[in-house]
Every structure is written in structure tokens, then in C-alpha cells.
Amino acid sequence: MLIPHPLLGLRDAQEFTYLGDANLMNRPDPNAPNAEAMFCDYVFLRDNPAGVHRELWYHEQGDRSWLVVTRNTVTHEILGAELASDVALAHREGSK
Amino acid sequence: MTDLTPITALGGTIARVETYGALSLTENPAMALASLALRKGQSVPSPFGMTLPEPGKWTKSGAIGVYWMAKDQWMVEAEGRAEEDFARVLKVEVPEASVTEQTDGWAAIEITSSKGAAPIKALLEKLVNLDAAAFTHGAALRTGLEHMSVFLIRRAEDRLAVWGMRSSTETLWHALVVAARRLEDI
Numbered sequence: 001m002l003i004p005h006p007l008l009g010l011r012d013a014q015e016f017t018y019l020g021d022a023n024l025m026n027r028p029d030p031n032a033p034n035a036e037a038m039f040c041d042y043v044f045l046r047d048n049p050a051g052v053h054r055e056l057w058y059h060e061q062g063d064r065s066w067l068v069v070t071r072n073t074v075t076h077e078i079l080g081a082e083l084a085s086d087v088a089l090a091h092r093e094g095s096k
Numbered sequence: 097m098t099d100l101t102p103i104t105a106l107g108g109t110i111a112r113v114e115t116y117g118a119l120s121l122t123e124n125p126a127m128a129l130a131s132l133a134l135r136k137g138q139s140v141p142s143p144f145g146m147t148l149p150e151p152g153k154w155t156k157s158g159a160i161g162v163y164w165m166a167k168d169q170w171m172v173e174a175e176g177r178a179e180e181d182f183a184r185v186l187k188v189e190v191p192e193a194s195v196t197e198q199t200d201g202w203a204a205i206e207i208t209s210s211k212g213a214a215p216i217k218a219l220l221e222k223l224v225n226l227d228a229a230a231f232t233h234g235a236a237l238r239t240g241l242e243h244m245s246v247f248l249i250r251r252a253e254d255r256l257a258v259w260g261m262r263s264s265t266e267t268l269w270h271a272l273v274v275a276a277r278r279l280e281d282i
Binding site: 007008009010012014015060061062063064065083085 | 151152165166167225226227237238239240245
């Protein structure tokens with residue numbers, strides 16, 4: 001399986017380690033009034049889709065970057081990869 | 097009496113050299129190494145007048161080589177300066193960036209081929225999950241080699257450098273020698 005790294009091109013999946021759902025990047029605000037319920041969802045609840053899934057991968061034996069990889073969990077087809085730092089930045093700018 | 101003779105990463109007093117067919121492996125204890133990381137929002141500097149390389153690349157000017165490590169991070173090599181405080185020299189060039197001495201954390205093994213590019217390509221195909229055909233002169237990548245994290249640099253079509261963790265140099269050397277020995281016919 002090859003992962004299309006945004007900076008380095010196609011790299012072997014063996015160089016990466018897998019973390020999980022990319023939604024882990026959206027950590028709730030601990031000061032919000034409903035923080036307890038939001039953290040309960042954040043920590044314990046995950047979607048487990050059969051199909052397209054966005055997930056976090058770490059390029060451990062490479063440039064040590066975190067990637068958001070879009071993968072089809074049924075066919076294992078990799079549909080795209082972005083730097084997680086870029087995704088977080090876009091998210092922050094979008095919420096302003 | 098206390099023996100204070102410096103030893104190389106492979107434990108010798110001089111660099112180890114071994115040849116198998118077209119491939120020669122040489123330990124390079126004289127190469128200094130320092131990392132260069134940009135601070136947040138910092139513009140890209142040009143240490144020693146060099147343009148810092150793009151992702152996956154290595155450039156060289158005189159005795160100084162630079163290869164890309166990660167976004168806004170590079171490794172800077174200096175031939176024959178392992179016994180100096182090279183990080184300090186680099187820091188003067190890039191006062192705003194973070195510079196860290198790396199020389200004795202890593203060990204460099206230089207591989208040269210007497211039959212052009214083919215034996216180097218065969219060695220890469222045997223050892224690493226990279227596109228060996230695309231790993232041409234000026235390419236530099238970090239990858240896994242027998243579960244060890246290494247930097248590979250294609251210094252020329254007939255030359256390859258491997259930077260590995262100094263503490264596992266003996267294991268890395270063994271891995272390279274075993275592969276080179278099996279390519280003696282090429």
C-alpha cells in the first residue's frame with residue numbers, strides 16, 4: 001500500500017503508523033458549559049464507517065509529519081492525503 | 097594507563113573499509129552534522145550562501161552538504177569537521193534558527209560503486225522500500241532499513257551515503273555488508 005505524501009510523493013505504508021479517526025483533531029473546548037458531555041463523546045464515541053474514512057497517519061520512518069489520509073475501509077483504496085498541520089490551519093481560519 | 101584514543105562508531109581507531117564486488121563501504125567518522133530548524137514565521141535563510149534544498153533533496157557546496165529532513169528542518173553536513181564545534185559555526189550563519197549538534201548521534205557510511213549506477217540501484221532495491229529508479233543524484237530521504245531509521249543520500253550516480261543511529265552502526269554495517277556481498281556478481 002502506498003500513501004501519497006503531499007511533500008514526498010508515494011511512500012510505502014510500512015513507514016507510517018496509524019492513529020485513528022481524523023476527528024481526534026477536533027478537541028472540544030474544556031471551558032464550554034457542556035464540556036463533560038462533549039469530552040465523553042470525543043473520547044469514547046467513534047464512527048466506524050464501511051466506506052470512505054478520514055484518518056490520522058504518522059510518517060514515523062520519514063519526515064515525522066502527521067497526515068490526514070482519506071481511505072476507503074472496504075477496498076483499502078487511498079483517495080488522498082494532506083498534512084494535518086494544513087488541515088488544522090484551514091479549520092482554524094474557517095472558524096474565525 | 098587510561099586509553100584516551102578516540103574510536104570510530106564501529107569501534108576502530110581508523111575508518112573501516114570493506115569491498116564486495118563493485119561496492120566499497122567506508123565508514124566516515126570525519127563528517128560533522130548539525131540540524132537546522134526554523135522558528136515559527138521565520139523566513140528561509142541561506143547558510144554559507146546556499147539555497148536550502150526542497151523536500152527529498154540534497155545539495156552541496158564545497159565541503160558543506162545540506163539535506164531536507166522535515167518541513168522547515170534540514171541537516172547540515174561538513175566534511176572533515178567532526179572534531180570541531182560545527183554547530184556553533186552554523187549558528188553564526190543562521191542566528192535566528194534553532195541549531196543542534198548531531199555529529200556523535202549519527203554515523204555516516206559512504207558506499208561507492210566502481211561500475212556506475214547499477215550496483216547502487218540494486219543495493220537500494222534489496223534494502224529499502226523506495227522507488228530506486230527515482231532515487232537519483234541529489235535525492236535524500238529518511239526511511240526504514242531493517243527496522244532502523246536511516247537517511248539515504250545519493251551523492252552521485254555511483255555514490256550513496258547512509259546516515260544511521262550511531263549506537264546501531266554495527267547492525268547497520270552488517271545489514272549493508274550482507275546485501276553488498278550478495279550483489280558481488282553485478
